[in-house]
Amino acid sequence: MDCIFCKIVNGDIPSARVYEDDDFIAILDIRPVNLGHTLLIPKKHFRNVLDTDVEIGSKIYPVLTKLCNAIKDALNCDGLNVIQNIEAAGGQEVFHSHIHIIPRYKDDGLRFTKKHKEYKSTDEMQEFAKKIAEKLS
Template sequence: MSMSDCIFCKILDGELPSAKVYEDEDVYAFLDISQVSKGHTLVIPKNHTENIYETDEETAQKVFARIPKIANALQKTYEPKGMNILQNNGEFAGQTVFHLHIHLIPRYDNNEDGFDLKWVTHNDAYDLQELSNEIRKNI
């Protein structure tokens, strides 16, 4: 897949909308359109890299260094009981967008949030812009 076909690169270029949670010169975080649970956030590098295997150390360092800040904002905003941090590599592992991304998935109740290693779309249940505005207040 070329960068011009990458949905996340199109989001970064402003060609597609997103509900931004965090942004700096190297990293962009936004709400996953599927919202496995309330506040489900994706963290991506701004430079295109397909997966962890193709990611250089400097890019990984920048992306992973932002995870605690964003996770703590989600914790402060929604007070989940826990959080899963997930990163898929390759189609077999469930990667569907081939631009490195880390999922931050707040957990509220046992499987009531749709997370049981099955991706259940809840995009009609949440106003993504409203959720992203709430989280940004705590970053």
């Protein structure tokens, strides 16, 4: 498989690893939004959260919590962004599931600048909720 994250997991490409267990690695992003920007990556290849199996999915949150606390304590940052980009339209560039943990500082200048959308009415909002809920049944 020609996947950069699989190559990193296998040790074929060097990385700055901050965490590793049987299922995950965490590395520093080589193009950080802020210094200390970390990627949590399942060792097993999944395209993104849409096809990640339940076993790995159930294990990721405890590791994510541990990493977030370590990053916040080590870097003395004011907050964090935890982001997973899904598919190209969602900003995914590497198609191996991973989560970005980005240290944030009060005056770091980073902002999500897109204008928020608004529902036309509470009825429209309920229609969206219904469509999503039906897919969970």
